[in-house]
Amino acid sequence: MNIHEYQAKEIFAEYGVPTPKGKIANSVEEAVENAKELGGPVWVVKAQIHAGGRGLGGGVKLAKSLDEVKQYAQEILGMTLVTHQTGSEGKLVQKVYIEDGADIKDELYLSVVLDRAQEMPIIMASTEGGMDIETVAEKTPEKIIKVTIDPSIGFQGFHGRELVFGLGITDKNEQRKMIDFASKLYKLYMDKDAEMIEINPLVKTGSGDFIALDGKMGFDDSALGRHPELEAMRDISEEDPDEREAAQYGLSYIALDGEIGCMVNGAGLAMGTMDTINYMGGTPANFLDVGGSANAETVAKGFEIILKNPNVKAIFVNIFGGIVRCDRIANGILEATKLVDVHVPVIVRLDGTNAPEAAEILKNANIANVIPATDLADGAAKAVAAAKGEL
């Protein structure tokens, strides 16, 4: 789960990680009110959406008067912001964050993420703040410093020294401040089960202080159960409504731009099914993992969600029945076709436990648009043909 910048900054404040003063606003009036309270003389008006690259998309503006705060808040609130991370459809801005302007002397980059190869958190830092870090990593990898923290010993002094010397910070006072900053960030990362914390830019002010000018945080979904305070920060308007609805039924759904709806059990097989459709010249309309317990209700819900997408011209149901018997799934599919009006061809491949019985059930039901397939290749080929109207 991801949170907004203003929420990340609330958590920073809780951990003593310095941030500029700021206040969140839902309306233009509130934005101006916030700016008055903060006092100025300059403010930054920032769109709050779950995506990076907001500045380039016109979602971050520097205001030098209350009139400008008003003007920018008017422009930003309600705009559909398109950045390199939102996709072409962009995201609707419903909140703006009004923040004190900072006296920026230097821009740095700092993040904490899990290094999967080492199975430990690493702190990544760079002197190239304010830039797209992926570009920095690609073009000048030597400018990225990585410090691995073994969680069994936690953040030690030597980690801090590696960091500040790597960043070329020579002033002792500044060294102390940066080490303090990073150690607090590491503590936050561990305490809150974060998946990723990224500050870009982290700025050094004219007076030699380090502050988090931006903040991005994502958390481990599996750990949210023990963090009700984070769950309370969830902004459902940032989530795809279909994906969310699917999740309520234990389905994992992601919309894509193709024509063949997919319903599969298991994430790996679901991706493998998409790959096979693509390989055979078709295009998948979605990823849908029905999980381990495919039954009439979940299958019906799956059909309903897939068919909301007007581009879908055929559906490929690809289930490898393990513990769940295929004959039961076949009955579930038949029942689901009664619950939902399925107006496109449905290619059904059921393999595994009791597959012959399942084939018999589908054959006997004799529903015109339910077409059985013998294996993955056969099913994918039939689905691709059906989507082209050639079946």
Next chain:
Amino acid sequence: MSILVNKDTKVIVQGFTGKEGTFHAEQCIDYGTNIVGGVTPNKGGEIHLGKPVFNTVKDAVDATGATVSMVFVPPAFVADAVMEAADAGIELAVIITEGAPVKDMMFAKQYATKHNMKTIGPNCPGIITAEECKIGIMPGMIFKKGNVGLISKSGTLTYEGANQVVKEGFGISTAVGIGGDPIIGLSYKQILPMFEADPETEAIVMIGEIGGDLEIQAAKLIKEQITKPVVAFIAGQTAPKGKRMGHAGAIISGSAGTAKEKMEALEAAGVKVVVSPAEIGKAVAEVLAKK
């Protein structure tokens, strides 16, 4: 022969009396797995599925001599259960539970390693040595005995791959579902050399996914150490960037961990890489015919 487990392996079940634990333990017993007991705190002394229940893993190990544990406890208690198993001298913990917090697994795996306990999973179908020992949730009947070793991040793709191998007239020596979480136990790097050393295994199927770099490490190892033919499939060639596809691990961000990168690295290591999982069976038949 086989790897890691066989008909003599003594297995206990942690979370034995729970709904999932009960259902799958019974299936494993029916398959022929030598399940010698289980652990559920406060139910020590009871008999469940005809096997003794113990309060602690230590009690279970002392009484039965078990060396492997199958873990079915709820996600929040997985780390605790794994560390308890390591502490009690278990040699291999097979963690089936889905949804264990990543931070918990980070600590649990470190502790397991310190105690020389191997782990498989979490969030995986488990391990099966065909017609001898099933420790997990896979449908046993599709795994006919044979000479193909299988390693996979994905559960249903494990079944798909094994099924195709069997349909081509071959069979499986041992199949290991390693799981796709950010932190997992045994991976390609440890399991490939075991198959290389196993006289019964003549070819290896390796099924990977987008995300992380385990398959890249595997490619390097195959090039240096593996002489047996390897067939590989990487799921997620068509997955959109930055989206999570079910498994916590199956996420692409930036350029790291794409299917393309992994497929190229494996091909360069001499692996027969297939672009669709529907081709796995045929590819295995091909590499075995060449031998």
